[in-house]
Amino acid sequence: MEFLGFLLDFILHVDRHLEAFVTSYGAWVYALLFVVIFVETGVVVMPFLPGDSLLFVVGAMCGVGLLNYPLAVGLLVAAAVLGNQSNFTLGRHFGPRVFQWEQSRFFNRQAFDQAHAFYEKYGGFTLIAGRFMPFVRTFAPFVAGVAQMERGRFALFDVAGALLWVGGVVTAGYFFGGIPFVKAHLDKIIWAMILIPGLIILAGAWKARRRAPA
Secondary structure, three states: OHHHHHHHHHHHOHHHHHHHHHHHHOOHHHHHHHHHHHHHHHOOOOOOOOOHHHHHHHHHHHHOOOOOHHHHHHHHHHHHHHHHHHHHHHHHHHHHHHHOOOOOOOOOHHHHHHHHHHHHHHHHHHHHHHOOOOOHHHHHHHHHHHOOOOHHHHHHHHHHHHHHHHHHHHHHHHHHOOOHHHHHOHHHHHHHHHHHHHHHHHHHHHHHHHHOOO
């Protein structure tokens, strides 16, 4: 329970924790940032780590000179790309074993074929758009691996999505993070960055479920 309490506090007040870490450990903060983004995107059971809010705060800290903007962006793009590659590899290797390939309660060959066809056709959009959605960005590369998406195609959209996500959110924090209104309401902005994409996902799932019988 103590760990969960700390994790929630870290997510909601990531700006304070990062600033304290920079004060205490200096350049080691770059290693911490790399690990958080890599784990959030690369370990399918860790989708609850802060992603968007962390990148925004990193941009804000770059804006006031606490972090180096080119170094932070480059490092976090690398973490996001490698994280997705790790997740994809896990899905490609363990997915068929977990779901046992044959007809079962959890998996069947028809479902695999449908998933494979979907990712071959829409996988690029899913991977890029999913970067901006908590939970989706963690599970999408794993499912792409399970669906046996072609690796070269996956890598292309992995890199493109990482550049857009990391570069876009960090740059937004760089330019807007220092605005007094944003600083005063950062906790509410973080909640919005968590909840709004989640509500969009739930609404989409609800609509898809309603259309399913048809």
